[in-house]
Amino acid sequence: MARPRIVIVGAGFAGYQCARKLGRLARGRADIMLLNPTDYFLYLPLLPEVATAGLEPRRIAVSIPDTIGEGVRLVLGRATGVDLDARRVDYTDPEGGTGTLPYDRLVLAAGSVNKLLPIPGVAEHAHGFRGISEALYLRDHVTRQVELADATDDRAERAARLTFVVVGAGYTGTEVAAHGALFTRDLVARHPRLADEPVRWLLLDVADRVLPELDQRLSRTADRVLRERDVDVRMGTSVREATHDGVHLTDDGFLPTRTLAWCVGVRPDPLVADLGLATNKGRLVVDEYLAVPGRPEVLACGDAAAVPDLTRPGEITAMTAQHASRQGRLAARNIAAAYGQGRPRAYKHHDLGFVVDLGGVQAAADPFGIPLGGPVAKAVTAGYHLLAMPGNRVRTASDWLLNAALPRQTVQLGLIRGPAVPLDTARPQTARTG
Numbered sequence: 001m002a003r004p005r006i007v008i009v010g011a012g013f014a015g016y017q018c019a020r021k022l023g024r025l026a027r028g029r030a031d032i033m034l035l036n037p038t039d040y041f042l043y044l045p046l047l048p049e050v051a052t053a054g055l056e057p058r059r060i061a062v063s064i065p066d067t068i069g070e071g072v073r074l075v076l077g078r079a080t081g082v083d084l085d086a087r088r089v090d091y092t093d094p095e096g097g098t099g100t101l102p103y104d105r106l107v108l109a110a111g112s113v114n115k116l117l118p119i120p121g122v123a124e125h126a127h128g129f130r131g132i133s134e135a136l137y138l139r140d141h142v143t144r145q146v147e148l149a150d151a152t153d154d155r156a157e158r159a160a161r162l163t164f165v166v167v168g169a170g171y172t173g174t175e176v177a178a179h180g181a182l183f184t185r186d187l188v189a190r191h192p193r194l195a196d197e198p199v200r201w202l203l204l205d206v207a208d209r210v211l212p213e214l215d216q217r218l219s220r221t222a223d224r225v226l227r228e229r230d231v232d233v234r235m236g237t238s239v240r241e242a243t244h245d246g247v248h249l250t251d252d253g254f255l256p257t258r259t260l261a262w263c264v265g266v267r268p269d270p271l272v273a274d275l276g277l278a279t280n281k282g283r284l285v286v287d288e289y290l291a292v293p294g295r296p297e298v299l300a301c302g303d304a305a306a307v308p309d310l311t312r313p314g315e316i317t318a319m320t321a322q323h324a325s326r327q328g329r330l331a332a333r334n335i336a337a338a339y340g341q342g343r344p345r346a347y348k349h350h351d352l353g354f355v356v357d358l359g360g361v362q363a364a365a366d367p368f369g370i371p372l373g374g375p376v377a378k379a380v381t382a383g384y385h386l387l388a389m390p391g392n393r394v395r396t397a398s399d400w401l402l403n404a405a406l407p408r409q410t411v412q413l414g415l416i417r418g419p420a421v422p423l424d425t426a427r428p429q430t431a432r433t434g
Helices: 013-026 044-051 132-151 155-161 171-189 216-228 321-338 374-388 393-405
Strands: 005-009 031-036 040-042 061-063 072-076 078-083 088-092 098-102 105-108 112-114 163-167 200-205 231-235 239-242 246-249 254-256 259-262 266-268 283-285 295-300 355-357 363-365
Touching: 005 013, 005 098, 013 031, 013 072, 013 321, 044 132, 044 171, 044 355, 044 374, 105 321, 132 155, 132 171, 132 259, 155 163, 155 254, 163 171, 163 254, 171 200, 171 216, 171 231, 171 259, 171 355, 216 231, 216 363, 295 321, 355 374, 363 374, 374 393
Parallel strands: 005 031, 005 105, 031 072, 105 295, 163 200, 163 259, 200 231
Antiparallel strands: 040 061, 078 088, 088 098, 112 266, 239 246, 246 254, 355 363
16 A cells, blocks of 8 residues: 655644654654755744844754654745645745645644734834844844944934834743843943943833733733833834834834834734635634544644634634644644554643743743742743753753853844845734734
């Protein structure tokens, strides 16, 4: 009999873990193909450290060929369409070529993209934050603003270049603002002409508090650290319009700035909407076994899937790395069960807690529901990330140790230009900014 063909679309937390687990379970009894635009798995939680010169980008880019196992073949490309009746995935490779992958079983783990809202000027002037190129560009951009502020004698221009606005006070936005304030402090220290110039970081969100999705105790810890670093935290406020010279706010104020970091959240990859299947909040509807109703050969997991939360009846699981990783591994087990190895299992999770790295020796964490802050939370956060990363642990830990002993390297690389990292990676949404 011909070996079954299994295609996994996407190598984020869900797709990568699915491929890794399935490669071991199948043991050469299936042809497994992992379709992904890059040859690495990106460990997204540490992206703010790349954007602020705390980590080198290769530390969070874990090689797929080196870690996925011999039973999985990596296919470089981005899925452009899925023909559910013909059971094939169409894709475009990095050089513009096209191809098709036939399948017997399909795992949709396409992940998510920037949530772009219909706010004038945002697509043209904001900086997205979903990948290494975006993080590196933001690092170059912030460094350049400080250097250009030092070069000018125009006080208004200098103030605008030293003002940095972050929209979205969730995980990513909070970490970007917290790390960014430390980053610019180090940058300014290298420019004596800027010694008496105020550097402003602002964190905006329509929510009523920082980290609204987490326990209030973690929110208070993060808020305190941000304010201690002179970050201007403005809740209930967002951007009404972005221009080259600054941003108009929803409270009718105007902030002269050259930097707008867009961290309002994500939405499922547009591939999901193009399937013509039922969705919930834009995510593909699946049952508790991660299977698409009426399409038992198709499973979905991670940010692309609306997985029922069996611990909260009527709800779906949040778009987090913890859920995506666990769902990816479960998808692999359930596919193996479909071929007679074990029994299918329903997805039921138990939260281990959350960690938010605030830079320096500060963090907020609640392992097993115990709220922590300060250096203890920082140690827990670092340990969690090292355990969760599927590779590069020693190199990452080495970078952290060097950062504790040596000054931060703050050169502008000048390798990435704005047009190479557009924010407009998804169709505009009509939800409110937050």
